[in-house]
Amino acid sequence: PDLAAFESLVRGHAPKFFYGIPNSQNPSGRTYSEGKRRAVAEILEGTDTVFYEDDAFGELFFDGKPRPPVKRHLPKQTVISGSFSKIVAPGMRIGWIYAPAPVLRQFNVAKQAADLHSNFLCQVILHRYLATHDLDAHVARVSAVYGRHCRLMCDLLDDLMPPGTTHTNPEGGMFMTAALPDGVSSMEVFREGVHEGVAVLPGVPFYVDGGGEDTIRLNFSAAGEEEIAEGMHRLARVVRKLA
Known part of the structure; x- marks a missing residue:
């Protein structure tokens, strides 16, 4: 991101959350450098803005070396999520989320209101796959x-x-x-x-x-x-x- 513009928006508007895709962003395919990851974390640290880090593509680096998440530099303000649909099978619409407990409780309430729970059959299939195959x-x-x-x-x-x-x-x-x-x-x-x-x-x-x-x-x-x-x-x- 344009760090100067980003900092101006954060300071001037105090957003509730910032959504970003640091790894292989859709649609551009661009990836944050380590310096920009640290800078984003420094700008957000101490504010009331939560960083939602969408890491759906985080394991798909061509050199086989995943980049450290922004959450590493901003652990208390970052929600990070990923998707098995990008690394196992496109139809496997199962994801994961890691967040501070108060945020996760609100996510659970919102998800229950939206669809009750994730597809149970897909969860069973995914569990069997992960138990019997080398995902890495x-x-x-x-x-x-x-x-x-x-x-x-x-x-x-x-x-x-x-x-x-x-x-x-x-x-x-x-x-x-x-x-x-x-x-x-x-x-x-x-x-x-x-x-x-x-x-x-x-x-x-x-x-x-x-x-x-x-x-x-x-x-x-x-x-x-x-x-x-x-x-x-x-x-x-x-x-x-x-x-």
Whole structure:
């Protein structure tokens, strides 16, 4: 985050909580540096602001080295959560949360009001999987595959896209963001992409201030390398047509 702007907002508005994704943020794929983790914690320390640390992608680093959570530097004000849907199976909509006891009690009340409890069958399946399989080995294999896919997608963006196209370079996770050349609309790329048989997500829904018109989110986790290559060639044709 922009630390100066972040500190100004915290001091000026005293928000109840700050939601952040320090690891492989969705949609950009960016990761906080260790310095920014410490700085965020220092800005929040002693305030009434709770930091909600969404760590759904925290184990999916391509180098196999998870980054220390912000909670390590701000233990009394941080709520951290993760998801097994990102590391076991997409349909496994089971997550976990670690929070101070008073906060956790309020979460339990809110969850009971929302859906009573998490899917019991999925919990039993997940328990059996964790008891009989090496989760760390599985995550390592998945992360290595995602890393190859990400590097391939980055290389193809550099090779195929028209001048003015830029992109993030994720260290982990499932997503990256590409910025389009001047004058190219992400919504137009989305619509033309459908006709070419390639799907991207316009950046607009990820912004609260009307931004994102010139950005698209790309996913490198779902498709194989041949599909990624074909998809990027189709996407390049779309962007070149609109540029």
